Amino acid sequence: MSTERITAAGRDETAAAELAAEQQYIDRVYRRLAVLRVSAAESEKAGFNIAKVGTFGALVERDAMVYHAARRRLALDAEYEGLVFGRLDMGPNARPPDDGPASAPVEPAVPGGEVRYIGRLGLRDERYEPLVVDWRAPAAAPFYRATPTDRMDVVRRRTIRSSGEKVVGVEDDLLDPEAAPAEMAVIGDGALLAALTRATGVGMRDIVATIQREQDDAIRSPASGVTVVRGGPGTGKTAVALHRAAYLLYNDRNRFESGGVLVVGPSDVFVGYVARVLPSLGEDAVTLRSLGQLLPGYTADRHDPPELAVAKGSVRMARVLARAARDNAPETPGRIRILFKGQLLQLDGRALSDARRDILNNGAKRNAVRPKAAGLVLDTLWRQTEELFSKAARPKREEFAQEIAERPEFREFMSKWWPRLRPVDVLGWFRDGNRLRRYCEGIYSNQQIGVLTRGFARFDPADPRVEDIALLDELNELLGEPPARNRPKRDPYQVADGVHELSTRFEREAAARRLATERPADYREYAHIVVDEAQDVSPMQWRMVARRGEYASWTVVGDPAQAAWPDPAEANRAMTEAVGKRRRDFELTTNYRNAAEIFEVAARVIRRAEPGISLPTAVRRAGVPPKHETVPELRPAVEAAVREVLAEVEGTVGVIATSVTRDEVAGWLTGLAEPRLQVVTGLDAKGMEYDGVVVVEPGALAAEGANGVRTLYVALSRATQRLTTVATNGNWLPAA
Numbered sequence: 001m002s003t004e005r006i007t008a009a010g011r012d013e014t015a016a017a018e019l020a021a022e023q024q025y026i027d028r029v030y031r032r033l034a035v036l037r038v039s040a041a042e043s044e045k046a047g048f049n050i051a052k053v054g055t056f057g058a059l060v061e062r063d064a065m066v067y068h069a070a071r072r073r074l075a076l077d078a079e080y081e082g083l084v085f086g087r088l089d090m091g092p093n094a095r096p097p098d099d100g101p102a103s104a105p106v107e108p109a110v111p112g113g114e115v116r117y118i119g120r121l122g123l124r125d126e127r128y129e130p131l132v133v134d135w136r137a138p139a140a141a142p143f144y145r146a147t148p149t150d151r152m153d154v155v156r157r158r159t160i161r162s163s164g165e166k167v168v169g170v171e172d173d174l175l176d177p178e179a180a181p182a183e184m185a186v187i188g189d190g191a192l193l194a195a196l197t198r199a200t201g202v203g204m205r206d207i208v209a210t211i212q213r214e215q216d217d218a219i220r221s222p223a224s225g226v227t228v229v230r231g232g233p234g235t236g237k238t239a240v241a242l243h244r245a246a247y248l249l250y251n252d253r254n255r256f257e258s259g260g261v262l263v264v265g266p267s268d269v270f271v272g273y274v275a276r277v278l279p280s281l282g283e284d285a286v287t288l289r290s291l292g293q294l295l296p297g298y299t300a301d302r303h304d305p306p307e308l309a310v311a312k313g314s315v316r317m318a319r320v321l322a323r324a325a326r327d328n329a330p331e332t333p334g335r336i337r338i339l340f341k342g343q344l345l346q347l348d349g350r351a352l353s354d355a356r357r358d359i360l361n362n363g364a365k366r367n368a369v370r371p372k373a374a375g376l377v378l379d380t381l382w383r384q385t386e387e388l389f390s391k392a393a394r395p396k397r398e399e400f401a402q403e404i405a406e407r408p409e410f411r412e413f414m415s416k417w418w419p420r421l422r423p424v425d426v427l428g429w430f431r432d433g434n435r436l437r438r439y440c441e442g443i444y445s446n447q448q449i450g451v452l453t454r455g456f457a458r459f460d461p462a463d464p465r466v467e468d469i470a471l472l473d474e475l476n477e478l479l480g481e482p483p484a485r486n487r488p489k490r491d492p493y494q495v496a497d498g499v500h501e502l503s504t505r506f507e508r509e510a511a512a513r514r515l516a517t518e519r520p521a522d523y524r525e526y527a528h529i530v531v532d533e534a535q536d537v538s539p540m541q542w543r544m545v546a547r548r549g550e551y552a553s554w555t556v557v558g559d560p561a562q563a564a565w566p567d568p569a570e571a572n573r574a575m576t577e578a579v580g581k582r583r584r585d586f587e588l589t590t591n592y593r594n595a596a597e598i599f600e601v602a603a604r605v606i607r608r609a610e611p612g613i614s615l616p617t618a619v620r621r622a623g624v625p626p627k628h629e630t631v632p633e634l635r636p637a638v639e640a641a642v643r644e645v646l647a648e649v650e651g652t653v654g655v656i657a658t659s660v661t662r663d664e665v666a667g668w669l670t671g672l673a674e675p676r677l678q679v680v681t682g683l684d685a686k687g688m689e690y691d692g693v694v695v696v697e698p699g700a701l702a703a704e705g706a707n708g709v710r711t712l713y714v715a716l717s718r719a720t721q722r723l724t725t726v727a728t729n730g731n732w733l734p735a736a
């Protein structure tokens with residue numbers, strides 16, 4: 001037997017022994033978890049028993065108890081991969097953290113030191129000793145922040161990989177070799193690389209076991225003001241944004257759970273992709289929305305062509321909409337004539353215009369002042385009776401108003417002159433080019449007015465585009481709501497009309513869950529808002545998002561080099577206006593997604609357009625170079641490329657085409673009936689990640705809109721393992 005083999009065998013034995021030891025501890029944790037689950041369920045039951053006392057106080061107490069117990073049980077039941085994923089062997093000088101002792105009830109590996117186990121949630125044993133420290137607690141911070149130069153008293157950091165309740169591997173970092181006892185085992189090649197080489201599933205995974213220090217800085221940054229996180233493709237901005245939402249909830253649950261945390265992403269595809277991350281961290285109190293879903297009653301997932309999107313998204317549109325919101329509706333009557341006791345009372349067009357101006361002065365909202373508008377017309381008509389009737393015959397103001405207000409001709413007049421307007425009605429007026437031109441005059445250039453008139457001519461109120469939602473939200477604000485509709489308060493325990501009591505435990509559990517996660521659809525007072533892919537949020541969209549967080553603190557995450565927005569200064573101004581100026585900036589510099597060979601192609605493309613750009617470093621090599629095919633006909637080559645990539649990777653495959661060709665390309669591939677496959681536009685590819693990517697006609701993506709080259713950069717930086725491009729012309733690729 002060679003020495004080398006003996007060493008390898010010895011190493012295997014040590015690894016097996018370490019795994020077994022960790023398994024023992026993890027078994028203990030799961031036994032405790034089972035006990036806690038039962039006790040949470042019992043608290044819920046106890047809560048129901050309190051109800052039998054029957055007093056109002058008892059009912060309130062029961063609700064609180066059942067609610068908290070149900071929440072705790074839901075957290076304990078949450079789906080996760082590896083409840084415990086980390087272990088810190090601290091040296092003898094380690095101090096207990098501010099939030100109390102964190103030392104696990106096991107023999108320390110370093111004499112005089114302590115052991116901390118880190119996991120998705122905090123658990124204590126029956127003697128109240130910390131079995132597991134929540135990853136967000138201060139005691140867990142060294143797991144993410146310790147480095148060989150700043151060890152934070154950590155001797156060895158261990159990442160524990162599990163499948164269900166079974167430990168399948170450990171990866172160690174020895175940070176302080178001098179403090180480590182001779183027999184201390186150090187195993188594995190590094191947790192990060194192990195995490196990065198796994199196949200991509202349909203949804204994004206949390207990175208809680210391998211958060212890197214620069215990411216941790218941003219995640220744990222203080223809650224107040226604005227935290228801005230920038231970084232190139234694949235640097236973990238989305239991951240950071242989501243883990244930060246979980247961190248904030250942990251640290252100030254009262255504030256952030258009651259106020260709410262909103263995460264805004266670019267598209268529905270993206271929201272679907274990241275939806276699982278927060279629940280896997282045990283958090284379900286976060287609202288996740290795409291920019292096309294922010295205004296209740298409307299949903300949009302398709303985009304306008306770039307030129308139109310730019311014109312609609314400009315802050316100038318706010319002034320155009322303000323003009324429209326004050327304008328006459330089409331077919332507004334030019335006058336009102338009422339016959340009263342044989343006399344003709346009337347207001348002509350001019351008097352009506354003056355009345356409109358008076359009513360809408362000082363920013364009054366049109367729908368909100370409908371009763372005031374009717375009152376003003378009635379007043380003006382009544383004043384005319386002074387000259388037409390003798391003092392004795394003149395009606396009293398109230399009688400007159402009552403009688404006229406009920407007349408069908410008056411009602412009809414009001415419904416035309418001051419109709420209750422929905423935002424989509426007003427945007428529908430923009431289909432009339434003359435009207436639109438009038439609103440845009442002096443605000444937009446002639447060329448842009450042309451783009452807008454052509455674009456709005458195709459506007460379908462039943463099928464708005466993502467860009468329209470911000471305009472509709474602006475109109476919603478300008479038009480306001482009709483007054484004094486006493487909206488019933490939402491009652492989470494109402495199961496049916498008039499039935500206020502829940503009779504079964506299941507119903508009450510469901511209600512507790514709803515209470516924790518749901519807010520009214522038009523909720524606008526979020527305590528924290530996270531905006532992902534912020535580089536693509538237009539000024540009009542910033543205004544829309546800002547309306548949901550007047551008093552919010554913010555996390556804004558993006559990469560200017562991936563921006564589709566042509567005027568970064570305008571977008572920046574809009575962002576500052578929305579979120580305020582008190583900002584903390586963080587920069588992420590390592591690309592964890594792309595194999596280096598793949599990112600090199602994306603880098604070539606963006607460097608040609610922006611030579612001075614600073615780009616992240618990719619940490620991993622795939623060992624397979626990307627393929628670039630130039631072919632006379634796209635369809636057969638795309639089909640073949642997709643088949644090949646599907647066969648080569650285990651996880652998901654994305655096919656990226658222009659917004660004009662996406663549907664056609666999707667049609668070519670329907671025969672494959674492959675659930676791992678997704679066909680998306682360059683815009684929908686934002687934020688996404690696939691194991692394999694086929695980019696169809698990269699040159700056409702680069703030519704889509706003024707910033708197409710950035711969209712191509714996005715498309716080329718989506719793949720973890722395989723990239724194939726299929727083009728009819730190879731000029732798009734700059735020389736290496």
Ligand SMILES: Nc1ncnc2c1ncn2[C@@H]1O[C@H](COP(=O)(O)OP(=O)(O)OP(=O)(O)O)[C@@H](O)[C@H]1O
Pocket residue numbers: 192195196205206207210211212215231232233234235236237238239240559562592593686687688689717
């Ligand atoms: N510390 C980490 N440990 C393990 N995986 C990580 C880590 N950081 C990032 N990743 C992985 O890298 C990939 C890219 O992360 P993410 O999507 O958050 O990047 P991004 O900066 O938002 O990218 P883009 O701007 O290109 O959309 C994801 O698969 C993520 O899970």
